[in-house]
Amino acid sequence: MATERTLILVKPDGVARGLVGEVISRIERKGFRLEALELRSLEREVAEQHYGEHTDKPFFADLVEFITSGPLVAMCVAGDDVIVGMRNLMGATNPVDAVPGSIRGDLATVIGENIVHGSDGLDSASRELELFFPGRF
Numbered sequence: 001m002a003t004e005r006t007l008i009l010v011k012p013d014g015v016a017r018g019l020v021g022e023v024i025s026r027i028e029r030k031g032f033r034l035e036a037l038e039l040r041s042l043e044r045e046v047a048e049q050h051y052g053e054h055t056d057k058p059f060f061a062d063l064v065e066f067i068t069s070g071p072l073v074a075m076c077v078a079g080d081d082v083i084v085g086m087r088n089l090m091g092a093t094n095p096v097d098a099v100p101g102s103i104r105g106d107l108a109t110v111i112g113e114n115i116v117h118g119s120d121g122l123d124s125a126s127r128e129l130e131l132f133f134p135g136r137f
Helices: 012-016 018-031 044-050 058-069 080-092 102-106 121-134
Strands: 003-010 034-039 070-078 117-119
Touching: 003 018, 003 080, 003 121, 012 018, 012 058, 018 034, 018 070, 018 080, 018 102, 044 058, 044 121, 070 080, 070 121, 080 102, 080 117, 102 117
Parallel strands: none
Antiparallel strands: 003 070, 003 117, 034 070
16 A cells, blocks of 8 residues: 545535535545545636646536536645545446445435545656645655
8 A cells, every 4th residue: 555645626516515624534434544634715727727638628617617616625635545545435427336335425416416536646746736725745
C-alpha cells in the first residue's frame, strides 16, 4: 500500500442538500485523513482548468455551469491507496450504476448531479490539488 493524496469535492448539489457531513463522515470512517478542507465558490476560470480534458466534449459547458452554480467543499484526503479507495467509496460516476453503500449509490440519482468528484489517478490528483490548494501539497 502507498500513502497518497487526492482531491475530493462535494459538488454544489451535495452542499445544497446538506450532505457535506455525511460525505466527510464516510471518508473518516473509512480511515482516510482530511489534510485540507475549504468551502468555496469556484471561479469559472478554475472550473475550466479543472475540466480541461473535456473541453472538446459536448457536455463541457454544462460541467462548468454546474460546478460554478453554488458553493462546493474542496478537500485534500490522504491515506494508503486513497485514490482507488475513494473511487470505490464514491461509486460509479452514473448513480444508476453505483452500488448500494457507495456515496453515489446511496445519495445520488442522476449523472449530472452526482454529489462528489475525486481524482482518477496520481497525475490528476497532483494537478487538481495544485489547482484547488496552490503550493500546499
